[in-house]
Amino acid sequence: MTVDAAAVAARWAVVRAEVDAAARAAGRDPAEVTIVAVSKLHPAAAVIAAVAAGAGDVGENYAQELVAKQDEVGGAAPGLRWHFIGRLQRNKARMVVGRAALIHAVDGLELAAEIDKRARTAGVVQDVLVAVNTGGEAQKTGVEPGEAPALLAAIGGLAHVRCVGLMTMPPWPEHAEDSRPYFQALRRVRDELVAGGAALPHLSMGTTGDFAVAIAEGATLVRVGTAIFGARPAPAP
Ligand SMILES: Cc1ncc(COP(=O)(O)O)c(C=O)c1O
Numbered sequence: 001m002t003v004d005a006a007a008v009a010a011r012w013a014v015v016r017a018e019v020d021a022a023a024r025a026a027g028r029d030p031a032e033v034t035i036v037a038v039s040k041l042h043p044a045a046a047v048i049a050a051v052a053a054g055a056g057d058v059g060e061n062y063a064q065e066l067v068a069k070q071d072e073v074g075g076a077a078p079g080l081r082w083h084f085i086g087r088l089q090r091n092k093a094r095m096v097v098g099r100a101a102l103i104h105a106v107d108g109l110e111l112a113a114e115i116d117k118r119a120r121t122a123g124v125v126q127d128v129l130v131a132v133n134t135g136g137e138a139q140k141t142g143v144e145p146g147e148a149p150a151l152l153a154a155i156g157g158l159a160h161v162r163c164v165g166l167m168t169m170p171p172w173p174e175h176a177e178d179s180r181p182y183f184q185a186l187r188r189v190r191d192e193l194v195a196g197g198a199a200l201p202h203l204s205m206g207t208t209g210d211f212a213v214a215i216a217e218g219a220t221l222v223r224v225g226t227a228i229f230g231a232r233p234a235p236a237p
Pocket of ligand 1: 038040061085086169207208209223224225226227
């Protein structure tokens with residue numbers, strides 16, 4: 001698959017400018033907002049094009065794809081931070097632990113314990129986010145908002161997992177504003193946990209259609225794919 005590196009660079013510049021503008025409009029420092037360029041289903045060459053344009057963080061949804069692409073990109077992008085943003089099956093945790101700078105969607109203690117076990121073996125402490133299903137959709141990953149404190153407390157007992165924030169994926173928005181209540185819900189969960197003494201600096205929320213709203217509501221990590229890489233190719237049959 002050929003990659004139009006100039007088009008990726010141009011789109012990256014637009015997204016970075018929009019992210020910076022959204023941060024300033026919210027009275028925030030643009031440096032507080034990291035763009036995770038979601039490269040799911042796009043080839044390694046697209047990742048390299050995004051890095052050349054300024055991206056320092058990329059996101060993948062599938063464990064095998066993360067491993068293969070990270071190996072392929074390799075030395076072409078030293079220092080690039082890879083994020084695992086998809087639902088992680090327990091039996092795939094060992095593939096991702098240590099490779100991902102941040103695992104965004106921990107949705108239960110069994111997965112957290114598996115990550116802890118794999119991280120201990122690898123001699124690392126794995127940073128994670130707890131996924132919260134703010135929209136209550138059956139097909140979406142994440143714990144119910146009311147379950148987050150107990151999961152956070154349990155993760156606190158794992159020596160090789162460190163929870164640094166929360167993530168959410170709201171119902172598909174027809175308009176960007178549709179996502180606002182879900183982003184506000186995530187922030188409320190975070191604020192309550194912080195009031196109880198937790199250190200949770202990160203909120204991962206916002207995609208191509210609604211990242212400006214997410215930034216207004218406090219996102220520190222926006223996961224943007226289509227606006228940077230164009231439409232995702234169909235998965236291999
Ligand atoms: C969890 C998650 N976040 C963000 C994205 C990026 O979405 P978009 O291409 O609309 O920016 C995806 C895409 O699959 C995703 O699964």
